[in-house]
Amino acid sequence: MSLAAEASYLIASVLFVFGLKRLSSARTARSGNLMAALGMAIALGGTLFLEGMANFGLIALAILVGTVPGWILAKRVQMTAMPQMVSLFNGMGGACALLISLAEMHSIPVAEWQHALPTLFGILFGAISFTGSLVAFGKLQGLISEKPLRWPLQKTINSLIVLIIFIASAAMLIQAPGLELSPMQLSLVLTGLALILGVLQVLPIGGADMPVVISVLNSCTGMAAAVTGFAMQNMSMIIAGTLVGAAGSLLTLLMCKSMNRKLSNVLFGSFGAGASGATAGGAASGHDKIQREITFSEAAILMGYGRRVIIIPGYGLAVAQAQHLVHELDELLEKRGVEVKYAIHPVAGRMPGHMNVLLAEANVPYPKLIDMEEINPEFAQTDVALVIGANDVVNPAARKDPSSPIYGMPILNADHAKNILVVKRGRGVGFAGIENDLFFDLKTRMLFGDAKNVLQELVTEVKAL
Amino acid sequence: MSALAMTYIFILAIFAGVEVIGRVPAVLHTPLMSGANAIHGIVLIGGVYILGKASGDLTLTLLGFAAVVLGTLNVVGGFVVTDRMLEMFKKKPSQPEKPK
Numbered sequence: 001m002s003l004a005a006e007a008s009y010l011i012a013s014v015l016f017v018f019g020l021k022r023l024s025s026a027r028t029a030r031s032g033n034l035m036a037a038l039g040m041a042i043a044l045g046g047t048l049f050l051e052g053m054a055n056f057g058l059i060a061l062a063i064l065v066g067t068v069p070g071w072i073l074a075k076r077v078q079m080t081a082m083p084q085m086v087s088l089f090n091g092m093g094g095a096c097a098l099l100i101s102l103a104e105m106h107s108i109p110v111a112e113w114q115h116a117l118p119t120l121f122g123i124l125f126g127a128i129s130f131t132g133s134l135v136a137f138g139k140l141q142g143l144i145s146e147k148p149l150r151w152p153l154q155k156t157i158n159s160l161i162v163l164i165i166f167i168a169s170a171a172m173l174i175q176a177p178g179l180e181l182s183p184m185q186l187s188l189v190l191t192g193l194a195l196i197l198g199v200l201q202v203l204p205i206g207g208a209d210m211p212v213v214i215s216v217l218n219s220c221t222g223m224a225a226a227v228t229g230f231a232m233q234n235m236s237m238i239i240a241g242t243l244v245g246a247a248g249s250l251l252t253l254l255m256c257k258s259m260n261r262k263l264s265n266v267l268f269g270s271f272g273a274g275a276s277g278a279t280a281g282g283a284a285s286g287h288d289k290i291q292r293e294i295t296f297s298e299a300a301i302l303m304g305y306g307r308r309v310i311i312i313p314g315y316g317l318a319v320a321q322a323q324h325l326v327h328e329l330d331e332l333l334e335k336r337g338v339e340v341k342y343a344i345h346p347v348a349g350r351m352p353g354h355m356n357v358l359l360a361e362a363n364v365p366y367p368k369l370i371d372m373e374e375i376n377p378e379f380a381q382t383d384v385a386l387v388i389g390a391n392d393v394v395n396p397a398a399r400k401d402p403s404s405p406i407y408g409m410p411i412l413n414a415d416h417a418k419n420i421l422v423v424k425r426g427r428g429v430g431f432a433g434i435e436n437d438l439f440f441d442l443k444t445r446m447l448f449g450d451a452k453n454v455l456q457e458l459v460t461e462v463k464a465l
Numbered sequence: 466m467s468a469l470a471m472t473y474i475f476i477l478a479i480f481a482g483v484e485v486i487g488r489v490p491a492v493l494h495t496p497l498m499s500g501a502n503a504i505h506g507i508v509l510i511g512g513v514y515i516l517g518k519a520s521g522d523l524t525l526t527l528l529g530f531a532a533v534v535l536g537t538l539n540v541v542g543g544f545v546v547t548d549r550m551l552e553m554f555k556k557k558p559s560q561p562e563k564p565k
Binding site: 012016017019020021023024025026029030032033034036037040043044047048050052053054055056058059061062063065066067069070071073074075077079082083085086088089090092093095096097099100102103104106107114214215218221222224225226228229230232233234235236237238239240241242243244245246247248249250251254255258344346351352353354356357360361371 | 466468471474475478479480481482483485486487488489490491492493494495496497498499500501502503504505506507508509510511512513514515516517518519520524525526528529530531532533534535536537538539540541542543544545546547548549550551552553
């Protein structure tokens with residue numbers, strides 16, 4: 001290896017560590033991201049100085065072909081579609097690791113385990129990450145049903161695939177006698193199986209759990225990069241991949257913690273009878289209760305003449321792209337002397353921090369976004385809690401109903417407010433498929449419609465007060 | 466490089482990865498995930514290596530080329546998306562750092 005390449009990898013590794021460190025604090029995050037990007041550029045540049053490198057024209061062309069759509073997609077995507085974009089890019093990384101591992105396998109005549117083992121892992125992690133991320137992307141983008149899909153023998157089929165993968169890998173590594181297939185042919189079979197497994201594993205998971213899934217797949221791609229680094233004996237790939245694998249795993253656990261769920265429950269939960277039973281029970285209970293509607297002018301009066309209003313944004317706000325209108329409503333109310341705050345549930349939206357990003361885009365001042373623990377005691381002194389496209393994060397069943405699948409999840413205590421206004425697209429159940437008693441509360445009034453239209457009407461009505 | 470040395474690096478990097486994001490506030494979960502997502506785009510250089518050493522082998526050239534394209538998408542898209550997210554946090558210069 002050339003000195004230039006070695007030095008570039010060392011510098012890049014240091015930059016990645018510092019970049020990640022800075023990314024975990026609001027003040028330094030942006031510079032952290034730039035540092036990591038710089039590290040990547042340096043590692044890429046250094047690689048070109050490796051001995052025996054050729055094909056520079058093709059390399060430049062391939063980088064150009066990847067850069068243009070990547071840049072355009074990333075610049076054009078709506079803030080609301082960020083989660084699926086991250087998932088899509090993650091899938092690309094997984095596919096990249098898969099192809100590299102296949103190329104490695106192609107270049108070795110015999111499957112010596114020191115080389116074949118990490119390459120195999122690269123194939124498996126890469127392939128699962130690739131199709132898993134694409135399914136997650138499809139679910140969040142609305143191309144595939146967000147509902148957990150179920151079919152018979154899910155668990156058995158998946159276990160069977162895992163078993164076959166295991167046996168085939170072992171047969172290759174010990175170079176089992178009588179094995180007709182070459183390592184490359186076996187690798188292609190394994191690739192196919194792992195691709196299928198990625199799809200089957202993510203399809204049954206509901207859209208609400210996608211952030212966790214994306215985080216898991218993110219660390220999966222990280223590990224794919226790391227094991228590929230082992231196969232290619234490349235330090236920077238081992239270090240960067242492992243950093244992401246480890247940090248991603250921790251991040252996954254932190255996310256699960258803020259939803260009060262077990263990771264195993266997220267990944268395998270919908271296979272069991274527990275989740276489906278609970279959904280059926282929830283649907284049956286809300287039979288004879290009614291949701292009360294309210295007119296826009298009445299809603300405007302409630303808020304305009306109140307003293308304190310707390311806005312609870314959820315995914316519905318993001319989908320409707322209504323963040324600017326919320327801010328407009330907020331400013332109108334403040335002008336009238338109403339105190340307006342935003343209650344941010346840690347997992348509101350599709351990703352932790354999703355709401356903060358959106359509202360920041362609409363120029364809502366940062367100090368007005370209040371964390372759950374801090375704002376919960378304030379609901380009792382609040383005149384109106386305005387719930388916009390949020391559902392499960394305000395479902396009192398999480399506090400009261402031990403049979404509910406979300407029981408134990410910390411929620412925003414919107415039901416403690418004097419009045420609750422709920423902006424909702426329709427009467428259906430929420431994302432997790434659970435009936436929400438808040439909507440039937442005597443203090444609650446519903447405003448049905450797309451968040452953008454409803455807020456537009458509310459803004460007009462408040463102006464007219 | 467020996468397998469043992471690589472394993473050392475691997476283990477130490479796990480500790481580093483866990484340690485550096487130890488106390489990240491929930492607001493930053495999404496940008497952090499996105500940033501980490503861009504960093505594992507390091508697989509790109511594996512692709513560059515394959516393509517650079519393909520030396521006329523058609524399979525390797527094709528695999529390497531596709532890998533570089535996909536890896537670049539991951540890297541460029543990842544960093545740019547992360548930067549856009551973080552840009553929004555930085556808009557207000559007087560904005561205090563998130564407490565706790």
